[in-house]
Amino acid sequence: MNGHRKTFSAKPVEAQAARRWWVVDAEGQPLGRLATLIADKIRGKDKAVFTPHVDTGDFVVVVNASKVGLTGRKLEQLKHYTHSGYPGGIKSVGYDELLKVNPDLPVRRAVWGMLPKGPLGRKIIKKLKVYGGPDHPHTAQGPQLLDAAGRK
Numbered sequence: 748m749n750g751h752r753k754t755f756s757a758k759p760v761e762a763q764a765a766r767r768w769w770v771v772d773a774e775g776q777p778l779g780r781l782a783t784l785i786a787d788k789i790r791g792k793d794k795a796v797f798t799p800h801v802d803t804g805d806f807v808v809v810v811n812a813s814k815v816g817l818t819g820r821k822l823e824q825l826k827h828y829t830h831s832g833y834p835g836g837i838k839s840v841g842y843d844e845l846l847k848v849n850p851d852l853p854v855r856r857a858v859w860g861m862l863p864k865g866p867l868g869r870k871i872i873k874k875l876k877v878y879g880g881p882d883h884p885h886t887a888q889g890p891q892l893l894d895a896a897g898r899k
Contacts, residue, residue: 757796762803765796768890770883773854774811776895777818782857784895785809789874790862802867806874808890813850813879817842827852850879 769788773781787793791803817825826839845852854877862868876885 755796755798757798757801757803759801762791762796762798762801765794765803767805768808768885768888769805769893770808770810770885770890771893771895772811772881773809773895774814775816777816778853778857781809781815781895782854782861784893785854785858785875786861788893789858789871800867802870804871804874806876806885806888806890807893808883808885809851809854809875809877810881810883811879812854812877813846815846815850815854822846827856851877 771781771785785807788807789804791797791805794803797803822843823841825842827842827845828837828839830837840848842853855872855875858875859868859872862871876883
């Protein structure tokens with residue numbers, strides 16, 4: 748082959764065997780920076796075997812999502828919009844109220860914005876588990892602590 752090597756492409760079976768579980772404490776973390784860390788982990792971009800069209804990422808469990816931080820005046824000014832599809836069917840909720848009522852939605856929505864859209868993105872987002880409080884039911888998987896605060 749005259750020194751030419753083939754480009755490595757991860758197989759889905761190989762990627763599934765190397766999956767790990769991580770737990771992240773969202774308390775006081777800026778939402779955007781936390782979302783980039785999570786998106787990189789569940790996509791698998793931190794691994795040497797990363798392949799863009801294969802799900803090579805790990806599972807991420809986020810705890811204390813209700814205490815995630817928003818910089819500036821975003822807590823008062825930022826709104827979450829939903830639309831029923833009917834004329835006049837738009838509803839808006841401020842992020843301060845949204846964190847009380849549905850604390851996993853801001854984190855899930857921020858991470859979804861950083862993932863590829865389509866079948867691969869829909870498969871990847873299922874590896875994100877978000878909980879408003881400090882408890883989660885995934886202790887049997889033995890998740891390792893992912894330090895979001897110490898990241899540079």
